[in-house]
Amino acid sequence: xxxxxxxxxxxxxxxxxxxxxxxxxxxxxxxxxxxxxxxxxxxxxxxxxxxxxxxxxxxxxxxxxxxxxxxxxxxxxxxxxxxxxxxxxxxxxxxxxxxxxxxxxxxxxxxxxxxxxxxxxxxxxxxxxxxxxxxxxxxxxxxxxxxxxxxxxxxxxxxxxxxxxxxxxxxxxxxxxxxxxxxxxxxxxxxxxxxxxxxxxxxxxxxxxxxxxxxxxxxxxxxxxxxxxxxxxxxxxxxxxxxxxxxxxxxxxxxxxxxxxxxxxxxxxxxxxxxxxxxxxxxxxxxxx
Numbered sequence: 485x486x487x488x489x490x491x492x493x494x495x496x497x498x499x500x501x502x503x504x505x506x507x508x509x510x511x512x513x514x515x516x517x518x519x520x521x522x523x524x525x526x527x528x529x530x531x532x533x534x535x536x537x538x539x540x541x542x543x544x545x546x547x548x549x550x551x552x553x554x555x556x557x558x559x560x561x562x563x564x565x566x567x568x569x570x571x572x573x574x575x576x577x578x579x580x581x582x583x584x585x586x587x588x589x590x591x592x593x594x595x596x597x598x599x600x601x602x603x604x605x606x607x608x609x610x611x612x613x614x615x616x617x618x619x620x621x622x623x624x625x626x627x628x629x630x631x632x633x634x635x636x637x638x639x640x641x642x643x644x645x646x647x648x649x650x651x652x653x654x655x656x657x658x659x660x661x662x663x664x665x666x667x668x669x670x671x672x673x674x675x676x677x678x679x680x681x682x683x684x685x686x687x688x689x690x691x692x693x694x695x696x697x698x699x700x701x702x703x704x705x706x707x708x709x710x711x712x713x714x715x716x717x718x719x720x721x722x723x724x725x726x727x728x729x730x731x732x733x734x735x736x737x738x739x740x741x742x743x744x745x746x747x748x749x750x751x752x753x754x755x756x757x758x759x760x761x762x763x764x765x766x767x768x769x770x771x772x773x
Contacts, residue, residue: 501755501758501759503751503754503755504751504752504755504756504759506748506751507747507748507749507750507751507752507755508748508752510744510745510747510748510751511745511748511749511752514564514568514741514744514745514748515568517561517564518564518565518567518568518569519565521561521562521563521564521565522561522562522565524561525555525557525558525561525562526544526545526546526555526557526558527545527554527555527557527558528555528558529554529555529558529559529561529562529563529715530554530713530715531553531554531555532552532553532554532713533549533552533553533554534552534553535553536549536553537549537550537551537552537553538550538551538727538730538731539553545557547560547733547737548731548733550720550723550724550731550734551723551724551726551727551731551734554713556733556734556737558715559715559720560715560717560720560737560738560741562715563715563716563717563719563720563738564717564741566627566710566714566715566716566717567697567700567701567716567717567718567741567742567745568697568745570627570630570631570700571693571696571697571700572693573631574631574634574635574638574696574700575638575689575692575693575696577631577635578634578635578638578639578642578692579642579685579689581635581639581642581643582638582639582640582641582642582643582645582646583642583643583646583681583685584646585600585639585643585646586642586643586644586645586646586647586648586650587646587647587650587673587677587678587681589601589643589647590646590647590648590649590650590651590654591650591654591669591673591677593651593654597647600643601647604640604643604644607637607640608640608641608644612637612638612699613699613702615633615636615637616630616633616634616636616637616699616703617633617703617706617708619632619633619636619637620633620703620708620709621708625707625708625709625711626709626711627709627710627714627716629708630700630703630704630708630709633703634696634699634700634703638692638696641688641692642685642688645681645684645685645688646681646685649680649681649684650673650677650681653676653677653680654677658676659672659676659677662675662676683756686756687753687756687757688753690749690752690753690756691749691750691753691754693749694745694746694747694748694749694750694753695746697742697745697746697749698742698746700718701717701718701721701742702718703718704716704717704718704719704721704722705718705719705721705722705725706722707722717738717741717742718738718742720734720735720737720738721735721738721739724738
């Protein structure tokens with residue numbers, strides 16, 4: 485009964501944020517498409533049929549065909565896996581890089597912290613998109629190179645966030661009590677410090693998924709990401725650029741998919757900020773009195 489009561493309470497709390505409900509529903513839909521898109525695709529997304537090029541939507545091709553006669557719906561369904569999957573991998577990768585660096589620098593402090601933060605500040609002063617383009621251009625086209633390029637610029641924000649939170653927590657009395665009780669630094673970080681990172685990281689990561697999708701799509705649009713004939717939303721935008729006046733749907737459909745996913749991620753991020761941020765909760769409670 486206690487478990488059921490707890491689930492009901494969490495469900496009611498979840499449903500009190502309509503924006504979060506809508507964002508989660510939209511994101512779950514796209515995750516289902518990413519997982520089962522290959523099974524749902526009515527045609528082979530790589531099959532070229534010049535006799536059906538730029539065909540209007542019909543029962544056989546619900547969204548029509550592209551300039552090579554390939555089914556647009558099939559390419560959108562299969563391309564979701566590359567776009568969403570790659571963005572999730574990038575977020576996990578940058579968190580694994582940035583969070584340990586930020587935690588170590590914030591907890592130890594001193595000379596290494598100052599040196600590391602000067603590197604982070606210097607790297608963070610450069611435009612994120614231009615740095616990613618430069619790295620991807622140097623490494624060459626390909627999704628793996630795009631992932632590495634984005635990771636090289638995205639880890640900075642996570643390192644800053646982790647460092648700031650750890651610096652604020654390490655001066656508190658419960659940390660001093662843990663040190664006096666004989667706890668080692670790794671144990672203190674694992675048991676006491678890391679739990680304060682969960683909520684801020686969840687908020688940042690939710691919003692960063694949308695921004696990463698935009699960055700991946702932009703790099704693919706420039707020809708640095710997925711290479712033909714692989715279906716990927718940003719690459720589909722690049723493929724349809726030459727036919728924008730004749731067949732604008734070649735860019736419209738993948739653009740709308742990217743917009744919907746980014747919107748869903750931003751809705752989830754804003755709702756999580758409202759739910760988990762202590763300052764926002766305090767404002768809401770004061771407003772309710």
